[in-house]
Amino acid sequence: MSAIGQGRLVTWRRGHRSVRFSRRSAWVALATCGVVLVLAVVGLMIGDYDVSAGQVLAALGGGGTDPLASYFVTEIRLPRVVAAILVGIALGVAGSLFQMVSGNPLGSPDILGFTTGAATGALIQIIVVGGDTDAVALGALVGGLLTAALVQVLVRPHGLTGTRLVLVGIGVGSTLGAINTLLVAEASLVAAQTAAQWLAGSLNTVLWPRTTMLAVAVAVLSACAVTIARALHLLPLGDDTARAVGVPAQRIRTSAVVIAVAMVSVATAVTGPIAFVALAAPQVARRLAGTPTPGIVGPALTGALLVLGSDLIAQRLLAPTELAVGVVTGALGGIYLIVLLAVDWRKR
């Protein structure tokens, strides 16, 4: 069903470069952007501290009469909204890259152990070193990358294929998961509490310094992902066919995995592991756009929508108590994917 439903194709040319996309995916992307924008505005408007719409505008324009209101809008809510969008993009793109490389809709960094590895790095900082929030972010970054290196070393002698990546990833992930459990069990109560908070994945207290770093990383990494996106679409045809049209399949896979791991590690460093987005966003995007592979742009936007929407729900559902955004993404993403699969099966 999905392979046929490509819809009308549009080609944009500029010089000798061209981009080809279906009209439907363009509309879906535009609509998703619109919803993200609306949610972003909602995110700036609502909160427990009373700030009127006028005050929000004044604060964004650099004015405002209540300095605390301006502070909450520009220094707490705005970086949080921006970070939610960026984390969503990173997770969506990373998930899509993994799924295209592994040719498996379950090929997501949550399942392949990369998120777990980032968590191990962070937990070592929280529990063993007792580092502050910056040290924890750094730990997650390093943890994710070391995990990727380990998976690479284990996979390499036989070549990076989808199945092998999935199997090795799951194995490494389970081992690291056990280490994480051990770390938390041995932690002091306070450190364990910090760890539990971090492990749930939260955008609480994500301020500008972290959001800015995230923005730079996501911008560059997304650009990297776009450069190999087209080659990735050819992988399902088989390595030989890909080579025949000038695509070095092995190298493309390796690059995609490196970029994806970098994106997941950066996102996890900022917020802690946010469940399910990397897994669900590409699949949701693919079904919305009706394309055979998820691509890059669709999952990025869908991921942004998922994380931002979930964060708003996390903040407001049980207000004033705040849920961790990871709890909501897990629930929402899961439900949505089940619905989509059910619809898909019925059509068959």
Place this chain on the structure above:
Amino acid sequence: MTAPRRAARTALAVLALLIPPALAACGDTSTSVAAGETRTVVDVEGTEMEVPVDPQRVVTLSEPTLDGVLALGVTPVGTVSGRGQSSVPSYLADEAGEIPLLGGVAAPNYEKIANADPDLILVDGTSINNNPEAIGVLRKIAPTFYTGYAGGDWRANFELVAEALNEKEPATAVLAEYDAKVAEAKKDLTSYADDTFSVVRWQGSSAAMILKELPAGMALSDLGLQRPGPQDKRGRGHSEPVSLENIATIDADYMFFGTLGGSSNANPDAGGAADLTGAQQALAQAEEVPGFSTLAAYRTGHIYPVDGSLWTSTGGPILMSRIVDNVTGILA
């Protein structure tokens, strides 16, 4: 041909570039300044700040600071829920039940705190640990005084709470009252000089021991009650988990048995009561565990269910004094 490799290299380069700023990142320093008449105080981290001479709207973001403030007769305008609990610590329910909650112990709701319009915020390492950003945000709202590190001495923590509130003399009186109570209780407990006392926190289906550095351990030391060998030491600021095959290590002549509900590190919201009823239910569960019924304390009927929020968590002078009352109530 090299495009993918270049993309991967760029990706790695980005990460390498991110690491130094991640290390160097720091927040800006402009902070909220108290209005009206102020005095200069220095908190446990050495941060100097201006606080009101007579703070009217105090917010406490941890159990020890809430306990300390209440002990000084001040009612905060907002606080956070107790550890592993969805309301104020149950041992303070009577005094603090009406105080608005402004988030959880590790997740304060900044906007809610700002709405409470505090003129002084008290935090310590049991609630906000290694999180300079969180402290930075709080300092935008009101002067934020860090009273102590996790596992620190409760007296020192309480004295700093008093310092922040400008209530040093009343604090001395509160501490003297505690010492007098302990001295009195000691006289009633002389017949227990040769016995050992275990403090156990039951969690889900396993036990943890409260060692000597935690409030309940300190109270027993103050009372001159001995601990069994495995508990006769200072721990790492938390209850020491015991695996079920080693259940015999929790044994002693007497056992105080509490719980914080089904909550655990991995699942802090599992629910279950932290109070006396919760302890009784947990004890019923514990009896099902192989080996529990062979413990000497069990066979002699010397296991006493106690309020877990009082015995196995953290707090200040009210907590300490109630543990002492609890012990004398049970034993004397």
